[in-house]
Amino acid sequence: MPLPKAELHLHIEGTLEPELAFELAARNGVSLPYPDTDALREAYRFEDLQSFLDLYYELMAVLRTEQDFADLANAYLARAAAQGVRHAEIFFDPQAHLARGVSMGTVVEGLWRALGDSESAHGVSTRLIMCFLRDESAESALATLDAAKPYLDRITGVGLDSAEVGHPPAKFREVYEAAAALGLRRVAHAGEEGPPEYVTEALDVLGVERVDHGLRCVEDPALVERLVRERIPLTLCPLSNVRLRTVDTLADHPLPAMLDAGLLCTVNSDDPAYFGGYAGDNFAAVHEALGLSRDRLRDLARNSFLASFLEDDEERRTR
Ligand code: HPA
Ligand code: ZN
Numbered sequence: 001m002p003l004p005k006a007e008l009h010l011h012i013e014g015t016l017e018p019e020l021a022f023e024l025a026a027r028n029g030v031s032l033p034y035p036d037t038d039a040l041r042e043a044y045r046f047e048d049l050q051s052f053l054d055l056y057y058e059l060m061a062v063l064r065t066e067q068d069f070a071d072l073a074n075a076y077l078a079r080a081a082a083q084g085v086r087h088a089e090i091f092f093d094p095q096a097h098l099a100r101g102v103s104m105g106t107v108v109e110g111l112w113r114a115l116g117d118s119e120s121a122h123g124v125s126t127r128l129i130m131c132f133l134r135d136e137s138a139e140s141a142l143a144t145l146d147a148a149k150p151y152l153d154r155i156t157g158v159g160l161d162s163a164e165v166g167h168p169p170a171k172f173r174e175v176y177e178a179a180a181a182l183g184l185r186r187v188a189h190a191g192e193e194g195p196p197e198y199v200t201e202a203l204d205v206l207g208v209e210r211v212d213h214g215l216r217c218v219e220d221p222a223l224v225e226r227l228v229r230e231r232i233p234l235t236l237c238p239l240s241n242v243r244l245r246t247v248d249t250l251a252d253h254p255l256p257a258m259l260d261a262g263l264l265c266t267v268n269s270d271d272p273a274y275f276g277g278y279a280g281d282n283f284a285a286v287h288e289a290l291g292l293s294r295d296r297l298r299d300l301a302r303n304s305f306l307a308s309f310l311e312d313d314e315e316r317r318t319r
Contacts, residue, residue, distance in 0.1 A: 239282050
């Protein structure tokens, strides 16, 4: 029986497995610059975040219709459920789709076809978090929030992702203020490749409740102390960190030291189709490579529910 857990850092576009990519390409008459799934998998050797993002955005070309997004989300939910995920807070990147002529409605309604009955179909409750691409302009983020207004009953919060360095959180102050005024929850990627100052800025300027990755906080002891004191959850993604070379090997991952420091860490898969594993695989990997005990894994699973956007009564029922 896999440990029941919540997944809080998961890009739905990053769950596109090569087999589904080719199936959707055929269905939509899109040609992929790879002859087959093996050749595509061969391309999954990344130097850094940007080299991954290049492929991640390229493959999105196969996602065109509501049904494509529904199939993508259903495939993820089935795999996640099999690994013990009971609740998933799912990121999506509307700007990457709008830029290709795929509307906000197609994306959100398509995802909702799967998310709307995920509890009965997969035993997984869900939330949707709309991410802004930080390497796009602040104006584009504002226009994206505007485009999402008809769908706010389906969207729980906003996030910030894509190429981090050179795109500090403060660039998005205005859109986060507007999102907060609409009652949306706020998270942001910070401290994945960017410096610890970006984590501080995400908290102080964007008012985030949770930091995605946040790994580089370990370089600043005062920041670590603050994150512990304020009980700010970090959504760590160990296999992602290895694949994107944020850490050299899994054995070098600072997760055990972060737990010892009292940080509210969670373990997540980020882009599981690209990084070699879903949520349960990430738990198994840190268990093996870092020698985390069953008790520690249970703490991580408990943290995932505590850090979720579930209401208290829902949280008790889910775990
Ligand atoms: N970091 C930043 N942006 C992303 C990621 C990530 O790991 N995955 C998808 N978009
Ligand atoms: Zn991410």
